[in-house]
Amino acid sequence: MTDPNTPSLSDDLLPEGLEDALPARASAISHALRSILDAMDGHGYDRVRPPLVEFEKSLAGRMDGVQTRRMVRFTDPVSLRTLALRSDMTVQVGRIAATVLGDAPRPLRLCYAGEVASIRADQLNPSRQRLQTGAELVGSDTSAAASEVLVVAIEALEAAGVSGISVDFTLPDLVDVLAQEALPLSETATEAVRRELDTKDAAGLAAVEGGEAYLPLLYAAGSFEEAIERLAAIDAKGALASRIAGLRDIAMKVSDRARLTLDPSERHGFEYQTWFGFTLYAEGARGALGRGGTYSIKGSDEAATGFSLYVEPVLQALGGGNAAQRNTLFLPTGHDAAAAAAHRADGWRTIAALTEADDPTILGCTHRLDGDAATSL
Template sequence: MTDDAPNSSTPPGLLPAGLMDLLPPEAEREAVLVETLMAAFAGHGYERVKPPLLEFEDSLLAGSGAAVAEQTFRLMDPVSQRMMGLRADTTPQVARIAATRLGLQPRPLRLCYAGQVLRVRGTQLAPERQLPQTGIELIGSDAPAADAEVALVAAAALAAAGVPSVSLDITLPTMAPALLEAAEVPPALRQRLARALDRKDAASVAALSGEAGPLAAALPVLLAAAGPADGALAALAGVELPPAARAIADNAAAVIAAIRARAPGLRITLDPVEFRGFRYHVGVAFTLYGPGTTGELARGGRYMSLNEEPATGMSLYPDAVLRAAPAPAPRPRVFVPAGTPEAALQALRAQGFATVAALSAADSPKGLRCSHRLVDGRAVPISKEG
């Protein structure tokens, strides 16, 4: 290195903020979990697709993809000289596949996927920018039973992964906009009301809805109704709603009835005026929570696919599911001397052991993190003292 060379080389182990290596045994746990979720999806008739990690920007950000444009990394393709994007969410890619490559297939389509997504920035609570994602998309049906199905299949997949006690939170992201549109609320007042609703500021919502006119009077009632689904549905039934908002409420009631017909024990909450999440949702939106403080495990809802085709889906986040699921027992590792017949190793692997062969005299069970050693053809546990 010359004297005038900058002394700012990046340490080889340093990664960009929000990116990390996944090491043993966590990497294997994640891989096993993803395949468990995918097997559950397949058992309900969802067929696997594999979109590319990046594609041309104009197709990646079409339709529902526009909602994640600000979270999408972009780069120039040196071959075509066109801009490409790295996916920040897989749902828009599945919508593209359904509209193009599978455009002539009978509807409804049931598709599932697994892969990594990359986002420009994380959040304070979730700073990771590269995330594993699995999910299901049901494309071509606007029936409430379709929304119910994706919620229940996602819950069933979580149960297969060891998280049976989930709760389903349903939101109606188009309800507040429908009320404000019907009331012809001026843009400035509409923005203030939206901020107050987002903050759950009941006093401000009550005051501002009074300024917005009688059609907005339902907002304070619906804000206070958030909670168990029965109470929220009763509140929706008891307030005066314009036709568009009433259709949203009736659809929510039909979806919840369809869910309860198949899973009467599932805990369901409903927030009629919450509008968090991706902006492409046009009907009910879902969030699945794990027990205790494990947080969000899945999110999804109703949207319009490409070609204005009705669709609904749910994305599951394996990193969050791993925190909620019980840790599996580690795979036992058997230390085997060099020259052990392959038939003996195959027999051990058939019993669920990982066989770790010595390659030199310096290799030891402890150094290779083995729990057992091969003695007289049998896997014998290694004592902690040894």
């Protein structure tokens, strides 16, 4: 008779959107993450480690556009307040900068890495748990700050081994700026224009009161040099002059490191960014590797610029996320422990036999320790 307490196969199924990372993939993740963090550290970004869980109100209160309905929420048995699993670490870094590091010298450079979770997946990404890493530069709202952040993002990807990087620029507050005076719109029309630009619907945009004036924005997209000229031609009244100048300055700093494009009305993934945003792509990855841009931290009203990368698409760009086989040294029973330690100090990975029957090939070893020497299998 089957023991009713024995787990069945159905008991071991993971929830939709969650998965295990097995040894080869976990090793690849660790290697990529270590390389990315080292690159950010090399530029002076200090790592912080926010908690996995916070009060819902805190996670929702530091940035505009944060959607609490996407968070996994539950009641804290101690305070009886609503807790939430973080769905984005950027908001936590903003809280840290505004509170416990509020008196730290500016500009403040922080980086981070950790798991984030959503209560449900979106259409573009079926995963409900992701490994997020990134950097934030707090206390400066200049093209120099934005340029530095973008350079760090590109170098972090290069350090992980990513090649064929491309950057797509956007102006998240574009419609809001133009609707004020240059191309005036009512509040209702402004929202309608945003919606039609999001869907790239020329007919729908022309049908909105005042929307026809925004049609040229649909065509001010493509290769950066061409698109920025088309955008400048639209900006006859100069409302976007400072933003266009900023984009040109940033592009000049990274044009030799990545392929650059511009889609000035793109808003997907830029819920809290202000005048500048960018999306990172690379050869081999199906979707975006990450996003970044400028934003304001609520409470302190400080300007900041940052970026977030997600390790799964980074692994796609690296060819699927399987770590290359490492030189692994088989240690037979009765081996010289000092010799084994010396090989580990030189960077070898060792696997020790527990019995005489252990097979080094089955265990994935590439070499065998004979005396104090490594012999190829």
